[in-house]
Amino acid sequence: MSKRAKFIKKGIEAADGLSLGISMVVAVLIxxxxxxxxxxxxxxxxxxWLGVFIGVAAAILNVYKAYKAQVASYEEFKDGVRYAPKDSKEDDEDFDEGKFDR
Structure with missing residues (x-):
């Protein structure tokens, strides 16, 4: 990946994180x-006060939607070998069989 592509990617990621904060402020102001x-x-x-309540509720809804989107994006890592939880029983069996020194 070129330097320019990396720079653009980092800029997009930063803007995405910033957009949540901006959307919260805009929702309350509206x-x-x-x-x-x-x-x-x-x-x-x-x-x-009804308008203030509607604005705060919209900001909370924006945070909830961003949270759900983030959880959905992390779901792709769930089945990956690198991030799979290790079975502690298998590790204990290796020690019991004398495969590893303690």
């Missing part, structure tokens, strides 16, 4: 803005 506009045009003060 909720606050929506609540402010509803309060301003209707005169009902609790609609502002």
């Amino acid at each position: 909720g606050v803005g929506l609540g402010y506009l509803l309060k301003k045009y209707t005169g009902i003060s609790w609609l502002f």
